[in-house]
Amino acid sequence: MSTFQLQIVTPDGLAFEGQAQRVLCRTIAGDVCILPRHCDYITALGMGEARVTLQDGTVRKAACIGGMLTVRAGVVRLVATTFEWAEDIDKARADASKQKAESILKQTNVDPHELDLAQARLKRALVRSHVANNM
Amino acid sequence: MAGASMKDIKLRIKSVESTMQITKAMELVASSKLRKAKERVEKSRPYFEVLHAALSDIVYSNAEFSSPYIAQRSVKKTCYVVIAGDRGLAGGYNANILKAVAAETQGKEICVLPIGKKALEHFQRSKTQILTERYAMAGDITVSDCFSIAKLLAKGFLAGEYDEIRLAYTNFVSMLSQQPSIIKLLPLQVNRPEPGSAPRGLTLYEPDSETVYNAIVPEYLAGLVYGALCESVASELGARRTAMDAASKNAGEMIDSLSLHYNRARQAAITQEITEIVAGAEA
Incomplete structure (x- = not known):
């Protein structure tokens, strides 16, 4: 399964950096799911659950509120106001x-x-x- | 100091010593807090850099782009966000920033959003229109507070309550030097591409570039406010550290000169006593 580089940045620091198979999150226009080899893309995030499928296929969930999602040259950046992994909430x-x-x-x-x-x-x-x- | 009794000098020395203890403690506290404040700035920086890059990209890549946040209006009223400290004893930190604001706002119609107790007190005294008094403690302000400040500012700007927003904060140049500065928050300054320059790569915006832009602007503002706040807090601590360092040095010098006076007075007293005894024995 192919993967892409994912960075999750918040004002409190870097929440995640590494390879992921896919990332799903809620934007202001509804849920989107980013897969590898996505074209360049920018959207603003809403409030909702984010799911990150890691390289080994495990799915991690998180509460993701505000900010934006960018894809540029195959690198996905999730720039969130708040991003908390489910187990940290x-x-x-x-x-x-x-x-x-x-x-x-x-x-x-x-x-x-x-x-x-x-x-x-x-x-x-x-x-x-x-x-x-x-x- | 001549003529003061030994007891008086001793009391002075004791009081200066205890002052010195306090100034030394404050200096240490300021140094350790300063380190944390600098770390905080560095941690949050990537987040706002990405936001800024996205915002300028959006404007740069479509020429006919328009947003209420970049529209220049004739300025009738300006809103100043002024960040000062909560406490004094920080050298010229509070005075400098308030002076810089006063110099710029002279004769203009303004309203302010003070952050920090000293700023709030200053503008209450000068009877300036104050947007909100909720953020009186600069030390307690968190990232989420910055987001609510940004939302409040953006809302007022869009509603036309003021035509420009400026942010006054203290730039942390180095441990020894802090510079008050005032920057423009809204309307945003944009770099338009030169006509005829090579087009940028295509980027998909969802739902569309203007909606994305307008959704991100308040977050970007929050970032600027937060960054400025962190800089200001670091500056305050730096200024306090320097001021307390100077105070400790002065106290040390004072103790030295007082001890000299004390020893002189003690010696004089002993000499006098001996003279009296000798005079008494001769009589």
């Missing part, structure tokens, strides 16, 4: 964050900025707990 924290966001969303008369923040937090928490639960 702090489930308790995600659940706590989800509950907190829900309690804010339930209240009436919250200021719109708070509401936006709470919605974003809820989305992130849902992605994280979804990935962590389906390891």
Whole structure:
């Protein structure tokens, strides 16, 4: 099975670098899957689960939020705002964050900025707990 | 110091000694934090470099590209993001950056987004319009805070609340030198290809180049803010380290001169006592 060079970069450093058979992630326009020998490509990432199939065929899952995906001359770069492997996700924290966001969303008369923040937090928490639960 | 009693001098020496202990401790803390701050900058750098490369590629490869983020508008109001420290005792760090901002904003209509307690206090005093006071602690700001700052800025810019965003931060040149600087965040500066130059390789954008561009810009802004914040934190620590080093040296010198005075006073007292005893014996 042919592979390609994959780099996963986040603001906290390099999350992954090596050969992969394929990578699947959610973009702002839906899920995409990149296979070897893809043409040059750029898209922005949404919020969702990412699946990386490594050289030996094992599949690793991760929560991948924001950023972009580029393919240039056969090298795939996943530049994500947050990228956490499923086994690294702090489930308790995600659940706590989800509950907190829900309690804010339930209240009436919250200021719109708070509401936006709470919605974003809820989305992130849902992605994280979804990935962590389906390891 | 002449005429002060031995007890007074002794007390002074003790108080200067304890001050010196504090300044020494602060210097050590600043040095170790500085190392961490520099590591943080280096770790995050590749991420933002890739974003920047993608953004300039998009503009460069299609000539008829347009985005609200690159549209130049006549500037009526400017938003300044000012990054200063949370605490004093860092030499001229806070004063320099606030002075640089004041020099540039004179007579202009502005609003500010202060980061750091000293910046917030300064603009509250000068009664400048403040966008948000949420980011008062520069030391506690994380990457995700930078993303919310960037979103807030981009939203205000698109809504037309201000026509330009500038970022004031302190550039970490070296351990001994920190330079306040002000850069433009929005509208983005773009390099258009020369007409007739060779076309670049084709790249597929999904859903299309403008959507991708507009989705990435807030992240890129966040990157710039984060980078500037890291630089500023490093500068603050560097400035504090230098200031504390100087303070420790001054305290050392002071202790030396005080000890000299103390010994002189002690000697004078002994001499006087001997004279008195001799005079008493002769009488």
